[in-house]
Amino acid sequence: MASSVDLNADLGEAFGVWQLGQDEALMPQLTSANLACGFHAGDPLTIRRSVALAREHGVQIGAHPGFPDRVGFGRRDLAATPEEVYADVLYQLGALEAFLRPHGAKLHHVKAHGALYLKLHADPAIAEAVAAAVGDFDASLPLVLLAGAGGAEAARVARGRGLRVVFEAFPDRAYVAGGRLAPRALAGAVLHDPERVAERAVQMAAGSVTTLEGDTVALEAGTLCLHGDHPRAVENARAVRRALAAAGVQVAAF
Template identity: 40%
Template sequence: MLLNCDLGESFGSWKMGEDALAMPHIDLANIACGFHGGDPLVMQRTLALAKEHKVTVGAHPSYPDRQGFGRRSMALSHDELLTDIHYQIAALSGMAQVQGLNIEYVKPHGALYNDMMRDDAVLNTVLDAISTYPSELKLMMLATTHSHEHRVLAQAKGVELLLEAFADRRYTDAGNLTPRSQQGSVLNKQQMLSQVHSLVNQGVVITDTGKTLPLEADTLCVHGDNLAGIAAIKEIRALCMP
């Protein structure tokens, strides 16, 4: 299973994540586009790391919310959100082309990702933005019990999906992530490795009610926020190797 990680989220003198340590162990780099994190120099350096380690690059756009790190929902019109996404993809795509790279997919960040998963209007706007962008891009979104319907919707707009699962998050019976406000929503290391093993070998997770839930996932989201996270990525990588 392919590993993806959110990277390039530092800004100016503020550092977020251990990008240089994470990059050698992942397959897909979701790179911030400047609206929640990242700046031109950070983009350039993160793209260079991806090129060095032959990692596929994707755009990681958000609501225009740098102060809130993109974690606050915003009531944008269809056209506002569509053009905000276009702007961010174009920024990263242009920076990538300077280094001979192409953007292959889009993974929304934070509140935009969560809103896309719960609100069909937001999802349709995201799909419209990707389908009207002048290069072929995939959309990365959460694998749930509604993944078939999501694939049908995306195919109608000419967009291919990359369905992702999360290594360290508890799931509900519907295949959604358990809210962080709920106790046990974030798995400890042993639970996380057990969940990865189940996903890779059986294609299932155990939900918060103890049910076995099949999940069709193409990629697994991992986190390189700190040294403990990097160590976890290495162990997850070993579980995902054929």
């Protein structure tokens, strides 16, 4: 069992009058937050408010860059070249950093969003582009990648760029054979029972996950992600924290 684990969520994903998530209620339950940078979601005012909210609760702030796809919420794969991905990620890191400067704060980590996150794990050229953008911006920033077999190649690329890698697992998502994240289109891919999500979090802190096929596979993660757009995100977070505390696992930023 891990002695401590980080608890993160993807936040700041509102845009104009369009609201998403329960950021004010969820933020106090977290130790780190991945804030949208204006491409898949978020806008300057939302970014500013999200940074202030995270600072108020002592939550570490990570950048959550995605594809420029507001309509698809960044979950559609775009035919972007590695050069375009590099420029887009670098642009988004700079945008979020601008709102941290008035607070005298710096970025804590980088975690890609949605389709870009999945693509960098499947395409070494995209992984190289993301890692290059992070390294050129600030090589001390950890890059958050998928725990399990799916993150091995992306981790190799990132480490080749001199980046620190932190692996993450998803208690509110199902896994399939080999410890890979289940596609959202698959039945049962999203878990809706907070107590079941909490049980999964404890199992992940102990270094494994049970797949939809019923197999238990090793899965080492330094951070656990709860989806901020999940309708029961706050309930999930509270249940996870209770379960981890009962198991003797401290919740703390990596």
